[in-house]
Amino acid sequence: MDVRLSPEQHALRDSVAQVVDRLGPKAVRQLDDPERAAKLDAAIAASGWRDLRAAEDGGQPLASGVEAAIVAEELGRGLVDAPFLGPTLSAELRRLAGAPLATGAETVLLARGLSSPVVAAALDGAVVLDGAVAIDAEGAGTALVLLAAGGGHMLAEVAVRPVDERTDLTRPTAVPSGTPAPLADQARVLTDHDVTSWTALGLALTCADLVGVMRGAVQLARDYAVDRRQYGAAIGSFQAVQHLLADAFVAMEGSRSVALHAAWAVDALPPDEALAAGALAKAYCARAARTVCETAVQVHGGIGNTWECLAHVFLRRALMSSDVLGGAGANLARVLDHHGIGSSR
Amino acid sequence: MNFGDSPDEAELRARLRAWLADNDPGLPASSTDDAYWRGQPAWHQALYDAGFFGMSWPKAIGGQELPSVFDVILDEELAAAGTPPRPSLGYLVQGILEHGNEDIQQRFLPGIVSGRERWCQGFSEPDAGSDLAALRTRADRDGDDYVLTGHKVWTSYSDDADWCLVLARTDHDVPKHKGISAFVVPMGQPGIEQRPLKMINGITKEFGEVIFDGARVPAANMIGAPGEGWPLAMTVVSHEREPGELGYVSRYKKVVKELATHVRANPEAYDAEQTRDLGWAIVEAEMLRLHVCRRLSDRLDGVSHGPEGSVDKLLMTQVEQAVGHAALGIGGTGHGDADDTALKVYLYSRAQSVMGGTSQIQRNLVARRILGLPA
Numbered sequence: 144m145d146v147r148l149s150p151e152q153h154a155l156r157d158s159v160a161q162v163v164d165r166l167g168p169k170a171v172r173q174l175d176d177p178e179r180a181a182k183l184d185a186a187i188a189a190s191g192w193r194d195l196r197a198a199e200d201g202g203q204p205l206a207s208g209v210e211a212a213i214v215a216e217e218l219g220r221g222l223v224d225a226p227f228l229g230p231t232l233s234a235e236l237r238r239l240a241g242a243p244l245a246t247g248a249e250t251v252l253l254a255r256g257l258s259s260p261v262v263a264a265a266l267d268g269a270v271v272l273d274g275a276v277a278i279d280a281e282g283a284g285t286a287l288v289l290l291a292a293g294g295g296h297m298l299a300e301v302a303v304r305p306v307d308e309r310t311d312l313t314r315p316t317a318v319p320s321g322t323p324a325p326l327a328d329q330a331r332v333l334t335d336h337d338v339t340s341w342t343a344l345g346l347a348l349t350c351a352d353l354v355g356v357m358r359g360a361v362q363l364a365r366d367y368a369v370d371r372r373q374y375g376a377a378i379g380s381f382q383a384v385q386h387l388l389a390d391a392f393v394a395m396e397g398s399r400s401v402a403l404h405a406a407w408a409v410d411a412l413p414p415d416e417a418l419a420a421g422a423l424a425k426a427y428c429a430r431a432a433r434t435v436c437e438t439a440v441q442v443h444g445g446i447g448n449t450w451e452c453l454a455h456v457f458l459r460r461a462l463m464s465s466d467v468l469g470g471a472g473a474n475l476a477r478v479l480d481h482h483g484i485g486s487s488r
Numbered sequence: 489m490n491f492g493d494s495p496d497e498a499e500l501r502a503r504l505r506a507w508l509a510d511n512d513p514g515l516p517a518s519s520t521d522d523a524y525w526r527g528q529p530a531w532h533q534a535l536y537d538a539g540f541f542g543m544s545w546p547k548a549i550g551g552q553e554l555p556s557v558f559d560v561i562l563d564e565e566l567a568a569a570g571t572p573p574r575p576s577l578g579y580l581v582q583g584i585l586e587h588g589n590e591d592i593q594q595r596f597l598p599g600i601v602s603g604r605e606r607w608c609q610g611f612s613e614p615d616a617g618s619d620l621a622a623l624r625t626r627a628d629r630d631g632d633d634y635v636l637t638g639h640k641v642w643t644s645y646s647d648d649a650d651w652c653l654v655l656a657r658t659d660h661d662v663p664k665h666k667g668i669s670a671f672v673v674p675m676g677q678p679g680i681e682q683r684p685l686k687m688i689n690g691i692t693k694e695f696g697e698v699i700f701d702g703a704r705v706p707a708a709n710m711i712g713a714p715g716e717g718w719p720l721a722m723t724v725v726s727h728e729r730e731p732g733e734l735g736y737v738s739r740y741k742k743v744v745k746e747l748a749t750h751v752r753a754n755p756e757a758y759d760a761e762q763t764r765d766l767g768w769a770i771v772e773a774e775m776l777r778l779h780v781c782r783r784l785s786d787r788l789d790g791v792s793h794g795p796e797g798s799v800d801k802l803l804m805t806q807v808e809q810a811v812g813h814a815a816l817g818i819g820g821t822g823h824g825d826a827d828d829t830a831l832k833v834y835l836y837s838r839a840q841s842v843m844g845g846t847s848q849i850q851r852n853l854v855a856r857r858i859l860g861l862p863a
Contacts, residue, residue, distance in 0.1 A: 144557045146491055146785040175501050365859050380862040385855030392854055393802045400779035401771075407491050426771050475767040483752050483768060484763060 146403060148213070156213050162186045163221030172449050174224060174312055176235040184282070193230040196344070198238040208344055209408030212351035212402065219355025219464070222456055224313040226250065228348055228467070229279030229286075235344050238336040240298050241330025245285070249275050252286040252301060252319065260338070261288040261325060262296065272319045277303040278467055280317035286403035288323050295332035299323035311463035312456050339414040345468045346421030348408050349401035352464045355433040357395040360439035360457040364388060367443055384442060391438040394431035401427045415481075422469075422477035429465040429474065431486050436461045491781060493561070501561050507538050515572050517739070518694070519836035522830050523554035523644070524572065525693035526655060532575045532603030537743070541574055542601040545581060549597035552675035557784045559732060564777065567741030574735040579727035580607055580653060587670070587720040588711045596651070596672055610698055611641040618849050620655075620721065621664045625700060627656035632707055634658070634671065636679070636700035642843070646696040648683050649675050654705070658714050670719035672709040679703035689835035697787040713714060726794075728844045731782045736804060740773040740811050743833060747818045764818040769814035772807040773815055779803060795857035798850040805840045805847055812837025 148156070168174050168182035187193065192214045194395025195206040206334070211231055218227050237244060252261045255274030260347040263271045277286035282383065286303045303317035310316075365388055368379030378384050405424035408417040436458035440447040447454045466469070479485070493501060513531045517525040535541040536550070543558045545551025559574075566573055584597055587800060599605030616623040625638025636656055646652065652673045655745020659667035675682075679702035685695040711720055727733045747766055751758050760764075783800065812834040841847040855861045 144491055144497060144560065144785065145779055146489055146781050147788065148489060152489065182808065191514075207489075331810075361859075365861070368861060377862050380853075382852065385859075385861050386851040388846070388852035388859055388861065389851035390802075392859060393799050396796075396799050397775050397779060397803050397806075400782050401775050403489075403782065404491055404778045407489055411490070411492060422770050423774055426767075427775055441765060446550065475764065475771065478770055479763060479767045482748050483750060485755055 146407070148209075152209065152213055154251045155210055156217060157401050158190070159214050159217035161193070162190065162222075163223055167221035167223050168313070168453075168456075171312075171453060171456060174456070180224055183223065187223075187225050187227065188397050193227060194234060194244070196238060197229050197244055198241075202241065204235070204238060204410070206349050209343070209403075212347055212406035215348045215351035215354040216355035216358075217354035219460065220359040221355075221424075222359065222460060224281070226279045226281050226283065226314070227405070228314070228345075228352065228464075229277070229283060231348060232341070232345055233287050235341050236298055236333075237326075239341060240324050240326070240333055242298060242328055247284050247306050248282045248307065249300070250280050250283045250286045250303075250317075252277050252288045252303070253467065257466040258473050260342070263290050263299065263480070266372045272301070272323075275319055276308075276319040277319070278463075280305065280316070281315055283317060286317070286319070287326075289333065289338065290323065290325060290391075291461070293332045294340060295334050295391045297329055297332060298326045299325060301357050309459075310384055311459050313460055315332040316392040316461060323331040333339040335444075336414045339418050342468060343405070343414065343421040344409050345419035346425045346474070347402070347405040349464045349467050350398070350405050350421070350424045353461055354395065354398050354402045356457050356461045356464065357391070357398060357435045360436050360454065360461075363396055363453055363457065364391070364439040364442040367446075371444075376440075384461040387438050387442060393434040394435050398424075398428040419478065422474040425465075425469065426471050426478055432461040432465060433458075465466065491778070493777050497558065497561055501565060503809070504540055504562065504565045505569070507540070508565060508571055510539070512569060512571045513790075517743075517829070517833065518572065519739075520689065520691070520832035522691055522693040525648075526570070526574065529603055529606065529648075531572055535574060536602050541603070545597075545601060549581075549585075549593060550601040551616070555784075556732065556787050557560045557781070558786060559735065560737070560777065560781055563735050563738040563780075566735075566740040566741045567745065570742055570745070573738040573742075575603065576736070577607060578733035578735075580609065580673045580685075580728045582733070583653070583720050583724035584711065586723050589717070591708075592672070592711055599650075604839060605651060606645060606649045607694075608643050608646040608652045608675075609724070610643055610646075610652045610654040611725075612642045613639055616643055618846055619660060620725075621668065621718065623655055623657065623668065625654070625656045626660075627654075627658050627669060627705070629658075629707070630704075634675065634707060634710075636671075636703045636705060638700050640698040640700070641685075641734060643654040643682075643696050643698045644694055645681070646675070646698050647684060647693065652698065653724070654700075655717050655769050662715065664719045666715050668721070670711040670717035670720045671705045673700075673705045673710065674701065677703055687836070688838070689832040691832075691836070725845060729797040729804075729850070730783070731776055731800055732784050733802045734804075736808070737773070737780055740769075740776065740807055743811050744769050744773045747814055750818055758818060765810075765814040765817040767857075769811045772810040776804060776807045795853055798853040799846075799858070800851050801844060802847060802854070808840040810838045 195211045196204045232251045233249045285300045290299045301319045301323040304320040308316045401424035405421045408420035439454040515527045542551045543554045544556040627634040654673045658669040681699040683697045684692040815830040816834035
């Protein structure tokens with residue numbers, strides 16, 4: 144056992160951090176700067192990070208879940224408003240099905256509530272697509288859905304259109320605007336194991352995003368506590384504020400440890416165990432992230448409750464990442480199920 | 489980046505698993521029954537003699553100089569086998585290794601590591617708890633000896649200790665941190681009175697008070713120079729916060745495993761809240777295992793302990809108390825039943841946010857030393 148990042152992994156983290164720090168939004172008003180957002184999107188497109196889970200010649204992904212998680216964490220920390228999670232999950236589905244890379248911007252469709260992928264029983268998807276949502280859909284023209292076929296699943300794509308949902312101000316959603324059509328070139332039918340493995344990746348990436356969001360939120364609140372003065376002193380000198388921030392930091396550190404393991408498990412463990420690792424990490428990270436972001440709002444006082452403060456942008460992003468493939472409750476149920484304990488009562 | 493076993497690690501795991509299958513001492517949990525403490529010396533010695541204790545420490549003191557990540561495997565397998573955890577005294581070893589000279593190390597460390605000599609730690613006093621540097625126990629020079637006068641409390645395992653690592657004031661004319669010296673004091677002598685402390689869950693063997701009234705310690709048993717006790721104390725308490733040093737992961741995993749077995753056997757007996765508490769205990773205990781993997785891996789870079797120990801102590805406390813809540817929920821409070829083990833596990837867990845430095849002190853340290861918040 145040696146869970147240190149490799150020098151290459153450290154270098155990847157540094158290069159993502161550079162892009163994020165150069166082009167990511169530093170203030171709420173910068174979220175409305177299309178020129179900055181376009182530069183950021185172009186930098187990420189040029190980096191190849193969205194293709195980390197695309198297939199190399201043997202069908203294996205170009206990079207492991209750990210590399211993908213490193214990217215996700217830094218993007219979360221910097222509130223990056225360019226797609227990564229959606230395209231990465233789409234690329235993973237295409238890899239597992241032996242399908243070529245998407246030609247345009249593509250994401251995935253999740254069922255109502257976002258806790259599971261859309262599984263359509265047939266092409267006439269009118270009912271199953273009701274309430275389905277395409278995540279992280281900035282610029283996406285299509286989203287992938289699973290279609291029950293041959294004892295497993297095939298991939299189908301469906302056109303999507305943007306909606307005016309404002310849960311996450313950095314990653315808009317979209318809804319289906321057509322009916323699903325099977326992808327033309329699929330080498331194989333996805334098994335249940337494939338879907339489990341894909342879910343494990345999704346859980347690992349959302350955990351990594353949440354860890355990044357927590358890091359960013361703690362830093363924002365810490366900096367404010369150093370600057371803001373009341374009673375003639377920085378509020379960060381008051382023990383009540385210090386303890387809030389200390390607890391937030393500790394929650395982030397525990398989250399980091401489970402999220403790292405979930406990212407490693409994606410490729411290193413059998414699908415069922417990778418899913419269990421992802422579920423355990425997600426339960427922990429989702430619970431921690433909400434509290435940490437609430438702390439960031441609280442430390443900012445009245446300002447933290449205004450639109451112009453970034454604290455709520457972190458909180459909103461945390462809520463979205465929590466919901467994708469299930470939050471604390473849904474994943475705690477997965478953990479219990481893995482231990483042979485039903486959680487139905 | 490690998491959470492899995494290397495070939496060497498897999499070999500150790502297999503050897504350990506085979507040994508544990510034949511060597512479970514059958515002791516009750518340390519947190520619930522005084523009988524544990526009567527059996528602990530033999531358990532320590534058996535683990536050591538089989539080559540499974542103190543694996544990361546220097547060969548000169550009885551260790552094997554293996555990477556400390558091997559201790560994670562030990563903790564995992566101890567929990568899986570349902571045996572007691574490894575003895576928690578790495579913090580004493582680390583303190584003496586860092587601050588003791590060659591003579592002190594050779595005289596005392598092999599006995600601690602092998603479990604042949606029992607140790608306790610005389611730091612806290614009735615009026616020096618969180619503010620440890622306010623301690624008043626005094627050591628006055630008398631020929632080749634120092635004479636000790638004072639009152640120590642929370643002195644774990646003091647009733648059967650052979651030696652006590654004592655902090656005492658040797659200089660009253662300097663700032664409080666600078667007048668403290670550290671001594672290795674022989675316990676079996678006149679002038680030392682040990683009193684057990686009965687804790688809220690009824691155990692009496694773990695904690696005690698020690699009153700020094702004219703006990704003698706040779707000057708050669710001082711660790712470091714006069715007035716250098718405080719840095720040693722800081723080394724010891726910072727290691728005392730580290731779950732990787734303490735080996736508590738196995739204790740938590742063992743309780744969680746037993747609770748899960750109860751629920752699986754009779755799922756209808758437990759409601760959603762009880763089941764959810766168990767789920768969180770599973771999550772928390774596993775978090776700590778993975779967190780220790782991270783910390784011990786960092787040591788491969790030679791990264792030593794620092795203020796992160798306070799983060800780890802706070803995480804460990806959350807785990808112990810989540811496990812305590814699950815035990816209380818599932819084991820029940822023992823109405824009409826003589827077996828109140830679950831209640832004892834729960835009550836014992838309340839001490840974790842106090843012992844080894846309170847959670848409030850740990851938060852102060854995280855805020856100041858990691859987050860850099862102003863004083």
